[in-house]
Amino acid sequence: MANSYIEVKNINKKFGSFSAVNDVSFTIEKGKLIGLLGPSGGGKTTILRILAGLEYADSGDIYFDGQRVNEVLPQDRGIGFVFQNYALFRHMTVFQNIAFGLEVKKWPKQKVKDRVFELIELTGLSGLENRLPHQLSGGQRQRVAFARALAPQPSLLLLDEPFAAIDAKVRKELRSWLAETIAKIGITSIFVTHDQDEAVEVANEILIINQGKLEQMGSPIEIYKNPHTPFVASFIGQSTIIENFHELKGFDHEIGSTRAVVRPEFMDLGKPGEINFASAAQKAVVKNVFFRGSNWEIEVQVGNHIFYAFRSLEKEQLRVGDEVLLLIHRMYAFNDNQTVIIENRLKEDPMPVII
């Protein structure tokens, strides 16, 4: 392929009889930041470790820049790996940690020093170079691990849940910092996460991994708007699965399927009068009201279906038992192997919804 830098072809990995990676293929272009997203135990770490050479695939091929690297040792793959819990060398200072990969490669002393201080500067660790890992905060350790992996100028950076051990607020700062830094250096990077906000916010492209299989690969917006598999439809975004969606007004589509996924942003909820297209809306009863910080999440019942919708804090507050109207704009209907977007037929003037 023209611009592809990493090419993975049909890799498989079994632990005993358990198939951890199942026929996964993908290509990655140079300089892209890729998110590997999926539920716990899906095989994300295993894929990353296979790319790093820390684990060998049972079958399949891996190419870096056109070269097959299946048998190349981790030492010679030119990768930087940031481990989930950083795996800093605990008896070495920050400086020594970052210098390690350079000393191993026998860089001259002065060059090592220059490079380490360049990275210390880049990662905002100035003044901490003589600390030991246990004298650092979680976020600082993360930066050291990042600097250490970058020091020998790898051509591929792999990060396994780089923010998992960091509290929510610092995590947000760190991830935008990381995305910026990676963009600045222009290094091809793959990071693992099971937090979809993280993947959507940071990655150029997302690979959704579930039960050892690659479900879908694409830009965040593509995956969000056009999920290829039922798993992706229900995994991405906040989703509720509806059985027998034909029972709902405007959704009498005949498409050989009875189940669908609905997201809060596909719906409008309000008192009669607050909703346009009242004729296309369902009558609903408020079952529960949850305060979500920046808005309300409202649980409503339509017949025997349960939906979750958002409501602005500016609007009149709803109470349990209130009768409301629920306008469902669209759903993802799916059967075992495909999803179809279906629109509400009773809306004469479909409003484009930007997501």
Added chain:
Amino acid sequence: MAGIVTKKAGSGGDLRPPHISEPKIVKWILIAISIIFLCSIVLLPLIIVLFESLKNGIGLYLESIVEPDAMSALLLTITVAVITVPLNSFFGICAAWAITKFQFRGKNFLISLIDVPFAVSPVISGLIFILLLGTNSALGAWFESYNIQIIFALPGIVLATMFVTFPFIARELIPLMQAQGIQEEEAAASLGASGWKIFWRVTFPNIKWGLLYGMILCNARAIGEFGAVSVVSGHIRGETNTLPLHVEILYNEYQFTAAFAVSSLLVFIALLTIIVKSFIEWKTHQQQSQMQEVDHHG
């Protein structure tokens, strides 16, 4: 002389608040019992050793120590320790490394095997070597045909000592290396370090205090070992007597002052061991709490 591998006691640990503890009197009785017991069982004998050895003047004390048989016993003891400790360190590291960093069949068997010397009485350990390498055994006869003497000579004493002291180092390293896992080594590999570099720059610095601690215990036991060595040594004065065996011979010959003087040498070595051991315990404890902290924060 050397005990089972211990955790650092004293500092740390959870103390109950006073209102849910037993009354004060109980505390004082327990402390008193412990002190009286340890004084009469441990401290008193040690003082008596020093006292008895110096009873007839410092001159006689020094004479008993520099006497040729005592000196040769001291030399032999040191020789045995100098051979045993490095060999056991090497094999201990190998075993701990194999057990903690690789998957293989029979791992549990290997772990149990390491504990055997702790479970078997030292006299039996000595007898095993007599059976295996004595003149009546095939192996012993084979060595004899090449004029190599194993039993009743230095090699036999070293073998018996190694057998008895093997577990100290391996047992100390296994939990340490298990706790450390393989991630730092994987990180080193991904940074381009090869096998030996990984060992010297990452694995070894993480275990060095634990290793030293094991070596101290191993050394103490190697110097003090009596049972197993007694069986394989043959008690040849000036040749195959170690310090503990020499003490016994002197004692059997009613040379009490000399026996106590030589014993005091062993006591000094023991005291030195305890001091070094406490220092290393403090060091490893420090390292472990660092490690826990690092693991805790992620």
